[in-house]
Amino acid sequence: MQTPAPFEYSRASSVESALALLERYGPDTRLIAGGHSLLPMMKLRLARPERLVDINDIPDLDHIRLDGGEIAIGAMARHADLLASPLLGRNLPIFADAERVIADPIVRNRGTIGGSLCQGDPAEDLAAVVCALGAELVVRSSGGSRRVPAREFYQGPFETVLGPSEMLTEVRIPLRPGQGSAYEKVERRTGDWAVAAVGCCVTLDGDRISQVGIGLAAVNARQFAAPEAEARLMGRPPSSDDLATAAQLAAEHSRPQTDQRGPQEYKRYLVAELTKRSLVRAVDRARAGGLGA
Amino acid sequence: MKVTMTVNGESVTGEVEPRLLLVHFIRDNLGLTGTHWGCDTSNCGTCVLWMDGKPVKSCTVLAVMADGREVRTVEDLEGAAGLDPVQEGFMQEHGLQCGFCTPGMMMTARWLLDRSPDPTEAEIREAISGQICRCTGYENIVRAVRWAATHQPQGAVQ
Numbered sequence: 291m292q293t294p295a296p297f298e299y300s301r302a303s304s305v306e307s308a309l310a311l312l313e314r315y316g317p318d319t320r321l322i323a324g325g326h327s328l329l330p331m332m333k334l335r336l337a338r339p340e341r342l343v344d345i346n347d348i349p350d351l352d353h354i355r356l357d358g359g360e361i362a363i364g365a366m367a368r369h370a371d372l373l374a375s376p377l378l379g380r381n382l383p384i385f386a387d388a389e390r391v392i393a394d395p396i397v398r399n400r401g402t403i404g405g406s407l408c409q410g411d412p413a414e415d416l417a418a419v420v421c422a423l424g425a426e427l428v429v430r431s432s433g434g435s436r437r438v439p440a441r442e443f444y445q446g447p448f449e450t451v452l453g454p455s456e457m458l459t460e461v462r463i464p465l466r467p468g469q470g471s472a473y474e475k476v477e478r479r480t481g482d483w484a485v486a487a488v489g490c491c492v493t494l495d496g497d498r499i500s501q502v503g504i505g506l507a508a509v510n511a512r513q514f515a516a517p518e519a520e521a522r523l524m525g526r527p528p529s530s531d532d533l534a535t536a537a538q539l540a541a542e543h544s545r546p547q548t549d550q551r552g553p554q555e556y557k558r559y560l561v562a563e564l565t566k567r568s569l570v571r572a573v574d575r576a577r578a579g580g581l582g583a
Numbered sequence: 584m585k586v587t588m589t590v591n592g593e594s595v596t597g598e599v600e601p602r603l604l605l606v607h608f609i610r611d612n613l614g615l616t617g618t619h620w621g622c623d624t625s626n627c628g629t630c631v632l633w634m635d636g637k638p639v640k641s642c643t644v645l646a647v648m649a650d651g652r653e654v655r656t657v658e659d660l661e662g663a664a665g666l667d668p669v670q671e672g673f674m675q676e677h678g679l680q681c682g683f684c685t686p687g688m689m690m691t692a693r694w695l696l697d698r699s700p701d702p703t704e705a706e707i708r709e710a711i712s713g714q715i716c717r718c719t720g721y722e723n724i725v726r727a728v729r730w731a732a733t734h735q736p737q738g739a740v741q
Contacts, residue, residue: 292623299584299601299647322648326625329643333623342601344648370637394713396691397625399637400644480712481626 294332298341304348308457309432311343317454321345323366323405326397351459352402354378363461365404369393372403382463383575384422384471384489388415391473394481404458407440410448413483413508417444419473420461421514422489422505428460437462441513466501468494470576474564475507478551484508485551486560488540490568494576497527504536504565509546509557516540519565528573537565586650590615591659599646606630608646609656617657617686628714631687632656638694640713657686660693668731669693678727680718687714692728701732 300315302308312319320339322328323346331337345351351366354375361381363372372378373389392398392415406416407427420427420440427438429452440461443450452458475487484507493501502523504516519536526532546557587596590613597612606620609632618641621629625643632641633655660667669692672678679685688711695702695710702710707728708721716724 293604294602296600296602299645301650325645325648326640326643329645330624342645346648394628395710396628396631396638396640396713397643400639 292333294329295335295338297332297339299344300341301344301347305351305430305457305459306432308343308345308348309430309455311341312455312457313432315341315343319343319454321408321457323402324368324400325405326393326401327405327409327411345457356465357462359465361463361465363403363463365402365407365458365460367403369398369401369403369406370395373398381465381469382423382471382491384419384473384491384572387473388419388475388487388489391415391475391477397481403461407443407461408450408452408458410444410446410450411483412447412510413487415473415475415484415487415489415507418487418489418505418507418514420463420505422491422503423463423471424491424501424503425461425463427458428462429456430459431456435459441515444513466493468500468576470494470572470574470578472568472571472575474568474571476560476564483551486544486546486557486564488561488564488568490565490572492523492528492569492572492576494528494573498525499523499528500525504540504569506540506544506561506565508551509544509561511544516543516565518543523569528569533566533569533573536569537562540565584647584650586646588649588651589653591655597646601645601647603646604642605632605634605644605646605649605654606641608649609641609654612646615656615658619683619686621683622715626713626715627684627687628691628711629684629687631690631714633690633694638691655690657690660689667693668734669696669728671734672727672730673724676723676726676730678719678724679716684714684716684718688716688724692731695728696732696735700735702728704729 318340322342351364353364378385425440471491473489476485487507489505491503502520519540522536541558541562544561548554609615619629621627625640630641631638669689
């Protein structure tokens, strides 16, 4: 029987009360949202917080809405909400692509975007998604709030820039005209973590790429990103030769490790193939007006 | 800690350690052993019950997190008019052999049919994709849910 080590439990009724509890109880306190990453780690004693602060009662933290040219997603939006959102489906189909292959429908009823991002698992699909999209993460503390670019949020596996008394409250994603996005993942079986996965966001200005983001999951890429491949594509038309070259660059600069999900060479091959496929789909969607195909 | 929640329409109270999992509270404290306890790792889905109207894996929810919430377990499927069509369907179509995965499968099936009364085979397979059955190869479970879809009115509990 797997049971976590003993801990104390509090509930927060607002962001302010969550922050106050974090300050009062110190660095061995953890926020718990869906709990589908933290509780398994606590059962295995990979995490052993002294206190959990449950943030499921905080109202108005699960929004998905258009706000000043950006899409704003509350930290408590559940995976199922992201998958079902017409706003995301229309504008950022990369979310539905990814959510369809994150865990399973029951787990998606509980897990949240905030919890997934803060967990910092190197194979986290949503980390690759927000890094591809150039999202910013809104971090609150009792002293105020700051916006952290998604690519600066991660310091290493399971490590983020969040201080002990800080809380991720919102994800903000710029909406650009002519934007298309897509996510491609290979997993061993339904609901598993990725062997490798790639998300792309392409903005076309006429027939030139005016902005591109490539996010990689599970292949040990710095900041979940492929900047060399992005640089190759910027400002040029999305020719199939360029997409193939960018895919190779993403593969060369990824640093996958051999493990039970496959050898390094296979994962690197996947990065190239999945980068190519997601770029092609993102470009097609950009040309079709950003709509999900 | 003291917890109070509504389980199958009745208010229940218990004194629990914060680390107690909801599945154990339901089975051991309340004696509702219809909900099964399986893999402990949110993979197998036999512990699925509803919390605030949505199926969740109760091995990965703390009992204290269910404080103040509404829980529905497999014991609540049977209503005054008799078995839920989902239960009938599992009988008619031989949707189980050992029966270990059945409570979770039925709770997910009921939720699917409430939202999508005439699901395709693909929708059924997607809905139960977070649940494992080692006996049936899923074929008869899919048939059981389809049987329930075509026999909805009889004994349905909403």
